[in-house]
Amino acid sequence: DTEVTQTPKHLVMGMTNKKSLKCEQHMGHRAMYWYKQKAKKPPELMFVYSYEKLSINESVPSRFSPECPNSSLLNLHLHALQPEDSALYLCASSQVLSRSSYNEQFFGPGTRLTVL
Amino acid sequence: GQNIDQPTEMTATEGAIVQINCTYQTSGFNGLFWYQQHAGEAPTFLSYNVLDGLEEKGRFSSFLSRSKGYSYLLLKELQMKDSASYLCAVRVPISSGSARQLTFGSGTQLTVLP
Numbered sequence: 524d525t526e527v528t529q530t531p532k533h534l535v536m537g538m539t540n541k542k543s544l545k546c547e548q549h550m551g552h553r554a555m556y557w558y559k560q561k562a563k564k565p566p567e568l569m570f571v572y573s574y575e576k577l578s579i580n581e582s583v584p585s586r587f588s589p590e591c592p593n594s595s596l597l598n599l600h601l602h603a604l605q606p607e608d609s610a611l612y613l614c615a616s617s618q619v620l621s622r623s624s625y626n627e628q629f630f631g632p633g634t635r636l637t638v639l
Numbered sequence: 640g641q642n643i644d645q646p647t648e649m650t651a652t653e654g655a656i657v658q659i660n661c662t663y664q665t666s667g668f669n670g671l672f673w674y675q676q677h678a679g680e681a682p683t684f685l686s687y688n689v690l691d692g693l694e695e696k697g698r699f700s701s702f703l704s705r706s707k708g709y710s711y712l713l714l715k716e717l718q719m720k721d722s723a724s725y726l727c728a729v730r731v732p733i734s735s736g737s738a739r740q741l742t743f744g745s746g747t748q749l750t751v752l753p
Contacts, residue, residue: 556741565726565743566682579740613681627672628741630681 527631529614535637538604544634546597546614555597556628557589558613566613572597573619604638611635641665643744645727650750651717659712659747661727669730672741673701673712676724685725686712714749722751 527548536542546555554573558566571579572591580589586608588600597614615628642664651657663671670689674682688694688703688710700713714721727744 563724563746563748565746568740568742571740611679627684627687630683632681635679 527614527616527629529631529634531634533635537639541602544599544612546631547595548616549595552616553594553619554617556615557599560611560613606638609637641742643727643729643742645744645747648748650752652752653717653719655717656715657717659725661710661744663708663729665729665731665742667731669732671703671710672728674726674728676726682726717751719751722749724748
């Protein structure tokens with residue numbers, strides 16, 4: 524299994540809603556990532572989890588709350604979002620660096636989020 | 640800070656060869672990746688360079704010069720389906736844990752014309 528899956532594919536939410544994005548991989552990767560991508564822009568890193576511990580938070584507002592319940596799952600909890608948070612949210616995973624591996628990041632298909 | 644530069648747009652003709660350049664200035668270097676991204680889809684891995692030189696993979700080749708902070712992606716025998724955004728990404732070490740962070744360039748939108 525060389526796939527990263529994300530649900531839902533599309534999400535529309537109001538500014539007062541609480542929702543969660545889910546990401547799953549079964550490749551044994553111990554690093555997982557959340558990216559935000561606006562139209563015609565590159566992915567911007569939000570969070571990195573390494574061995575289920577948060578290792579990078581790129582100064583992301585607290586209305587985004589990541590969670591890594593186990594080595595295969597990564598969630599992004601959303602609360603009180605703003606319309607400018609509308610974007611494609613990409614999850615990725617990779618092996619943690621080892622001498623023989625170049626640990627490319629495998630991306631999921633993304634969740635297209637619209638905040639009204 | 641991290642700085643990765645790529646041309647914004649390129650146009651080429653079906654069957655031709657195109658070279659997409661990437662220059663980088665980053666705090667640390669643990670490899671350079673090229674990704675292809677079609678509109679509305681996730682990035683897909685194309686190539687990886689960590690040592691100087693050329694890596695060839697079918698119609699795609701990637702070159703790296705670490706001393707110059709320079710890479711290029713070469714696409715041969717262009718096909719219409721190659722129209723996409725091509726992202727150059729540099730892996731930089733981070734201080735905690737042993738995961739590595741990817742910093743992406745802004746992407747080059749390639750349009751292949753018939």
